Each structure stands twice: as C-alpha cells, then as structure tokens.
Amino acid sequence: MAEATVTRSSNSFRVVPLGVLGGIDESNLSAYMVAPTGSDNYVCLDAGTLHAGIEKAIKEKAFEGRSEKILQQNIKGYCISHGHLDHLAGLIINSPEDSAKNIYGLPSTLETLKKHYFSWESWANFADDGEKPALKKYHYAPLQPGTEVDMANTEMQVTAYPLAHSNLTSTAFLVRSKDNYLLYLGDTGADEIEKSQNLHKLWEAVAPLVAEGKLKAIMIEVSFPSDQPDKTLFGHLTPRLLMNEMGVLAQLAGTTLKGLNVVITHMKPPYRTITKIKTQLNYANRNLQMNLIYPRQGQVLEF
C-alpha cells in the first residue's frame, strides 16, 4: 500500500528571533531574522540585540558557525521600525564588525539614526549620509508608505506602513516572498487610544491576504497587561487592545482568524508580568482561536 509521502509542511518563512523582550534585558531586545524557507539570505526586523542573540541561536542549533560570519554574511539588511534604543542598540554596537548592507526604514526613522546615533558625538558615522566623514558601510534606504521595494541580496520584498507609537511614528513591515507574506509590527498603540487610523489602514491593506491565506504570520507587540491604565501605555498594546484590533482585521477580511499565526513580541519584564500577559491573551483568544506564539530567543519559527 502506497503511503502518502507528500510533506505536509508548506513553510514559506524561517524566523530566527535574536531578541524578543520589550525591556530591560539588553541581551534580549526586539530583533528577528527572516528569510524565505531554504534561503540563507536574511533581513533583520529591528535590531535591538544582535550578537547575544546570534550566540544564543548558535547554541540552539538555529545556525552553524561563528557569530561574526552570521552577522556579516547572513544578515543582508535591517528594517528598523522606529528610533527607540531597544530596537536598534544591537545595530549600533555591532556596526564596527558588520559588513556593508542596507538599512530600510521610513524617512523619519532614518533621520533619527542619522542625527542621534550614527553621529560622531554618540558613535561613529558608519552610514552613507549625515555627519561627515561618512564611513559608508550602511546605505540608508528610505521606504515610502505603501510602496513595495526589493530588499537587496535577498529574495524578499518589503512594504512599510506607518504606526502610531506615542510621540513617534513607528512602522509595520509587510515582507513578501513570492506569494507569501509575513507582517511585522514595530511598537504600536491601539487606534482608539492613539486617536489614529493607522492600524485600521494596515488591516485594510492586509485583509485580502488574510482572506486568501497568503499571510503566514503576524508579529505584533503586547507590552503590558490589560489593567495598565491608558495614560501609562506610552503607545503600546495590551491583550484586550490586541484582541480588539484582531477583531477589526477579522471583520475586514470577512473570515475567521482561527489558526492564524500570531507571534507576540515585546512583552515587558518582570516575568510575573509576562506570565500575566500570557494568561490574559490565552483567555481572550477563546473567541478568535488564533495560533498565539510566544517566541524564544534563538529558537527557530517556521511559517
């Protein structure tokens, strides 16, 4: 009798989390390497922690070889969601060891890098614009909202969408590999709190992909438990606010989100708070029944 040998796995993306927390552990801050399945050409979505995360990923057998090689050869570019340190400290600190590559971001984010980080007063200017002399290792690649661009030396494209994050504009990156998509959101508040339409517009943009089963995963932040007072959210989500937003997405997609991969990023320590967030999320998810995933540093995710 012939046994069906067709593999059930139809993975499109390999994600290696280099850092997953929203504070205060500087060895584990937001950074996610993403490549199409079977490719070694990654882009790093935010870069809060690089070296410590790569070392952990090697220990976890996500990569083989030396961490310098992975930094220099496997990370082909960075997508930086906004200018907060917990999303780019690893990029700055590792820049002397890094190889030439692009930094993708909205113009406002790249401006912050230029003015406040790759300047000769805070570090050295490893980029190709800003304070002189420019060492030109990194090329600033500004993204216009809603316009897809190829990411150099990868097999992926990216489209940026603005997000409301307290006083800053943050960014969602829609990554495409052929006909498959992965959506990564930097820090964001909820539309109702931020008095914004940004998430609503983002959900409108990706709803058709959800309906067609092309959106393989959403990576989105939940920084605080649901009882955090609105005035101390500082442009972040809670389990309650996330579920509201997912409800909007489901409505726009005209489909259930049951089984949709939703990776919860940026939970803020201490660990008892993280435990509380997870409990609240798991309970609040009983209606939508999404596949909630809590990433761990160095442990591969496949979508």
Ligand SMILES: [Zn+2]
């Ligand atoms: Zn953050």
Ligand SMILES: [Zn+2]
């Ligand atoms: Zn932030």
